Amino acid sequence: MADLVYIEYNFTVAPLQPASDIxxxxxxxxxxxxxVENEEGVQAYILKDLWTEEKVKNVQILSNENFDISFNFKEIEQQNWNAEWEKNFEKIVVDDVCTVRAPFHEKPNTKFDIVIEPKMSFGTGHHETTHMMLQHILEHDFTGKSVLDMGSGTGVLAILAAMKNAGSVDAIDIDNWCYLNALENKERNNCSQINVFEGDVSLLKDQKYNIIIANINRNILLADIPAYAKCLTKDGILFLSGFYKEDIPVITEKCNEVGLKFEKNLEKNNWVAVKYVF
Structure with a gap:
């Protein structure tokens, strides 16, 4: 995969929300x-083979007068991305019991040791939303549970659920890069009970889970919450993240419509991770 070439766009967005999500x-x-979302906007990547400048010119929000969005772009080779990642990636420790690290980091003394090589996939634990979702998983009993990690990225959340003795874990992501990366990380962490799939919410037909984890963005969550609810067993738990504190009311309203009730939320730098239950 080292020969894959991506085009990187750097978007400066004001105001950040809801423009970044849209x-x-x-x-x-x-x-x-x-x-990758940052304090100024969004970095976005597309395979050079699939890219034309016209595609971006046709993105509707760029002509919306309510938002100020500017951008530049450049070609970036995958091998250069990996070199930058390895140079800058630092291990993280969550609540003194879970370490997320790269293969080149020294083995820690924490109870849970997750080794990932994220490449271009989201979910290293450094972003606030991933960090808080790891905290939620650490706080709950996953023993024997059937679990769905929707928008799984690197697979880090699915891996921790498996390490906490989940009976089975389905990890789904629409991005082919994330799908392949999660497969690699599943094997790297010896998590045989994880099943990795490439796709979207349409894969959830007739599935049932005790716990669903979804760290995506607000608009996708709002569209998919009804599908999640149909897949949850009685007394099931839904953990959601990928949005800001001010989005909790609209997310909670959508959950209430399908019988899910707000129980608690974690907050970090205005990002939140919320627990809902039947």
Missing amino acids: LIAQLGEVGFDSF
């Missing part, structure tokens, strides 16, 4: 497959 959704529709 931008990511619309870029996804025209072929972009990886995104």
Whole structure:
């Protein structure tokens, strides 16, 4: 995969929300497959073979007068991305019991030791949303549970659920890069009970889970919450993240419509991770 070449777009967005969420959704529709949100906006990636400048010009939000969005782009080779990642990646420790690290880091003394090589996939534990979702998993009993990690990225959340003795874990991501990366990380952490799938919410037909984890963005969550609810067993738990504190009311309203009730939330730098239950 070292010969894959991506085009990187750097978008400066004001105000950040809801423009960043809308931008990511619309870029996804025209072929972009990886995104990184930052304090100024969004970095977005598309395979050079799938890219034309016209695709971006046709993204509707860029002509919306309510938002100020500017961008530049450049070509980036996958091998250069990996070199930058390895140079800058630092291990993290969550609540003194879970370490997320790269293969080149020294083995820690924490109870849970997750080794990942994220490449271009989201979910290293450094972002607030992933960090808080790891905290939620650490706080709950996963023994024997059937679990869904929706929008699984690197697979880090699925891996921790498996390490906490989940009976089975399905990890789903629409991005081919994330799918392949999660497969690698599953094997790297010897988590045989994880099943990795490439796709979206349409894969959930007739599935049942005790616990669903979804760290995506607000708009996708709002569209998919009814599907999650149909898949949850009685007394099931839904953990959601990928949105800001001010989005909790609209997310909770959608959950209430399908019988899910707010129980608690974690907050970090205005990002939240919320627990809902039947």
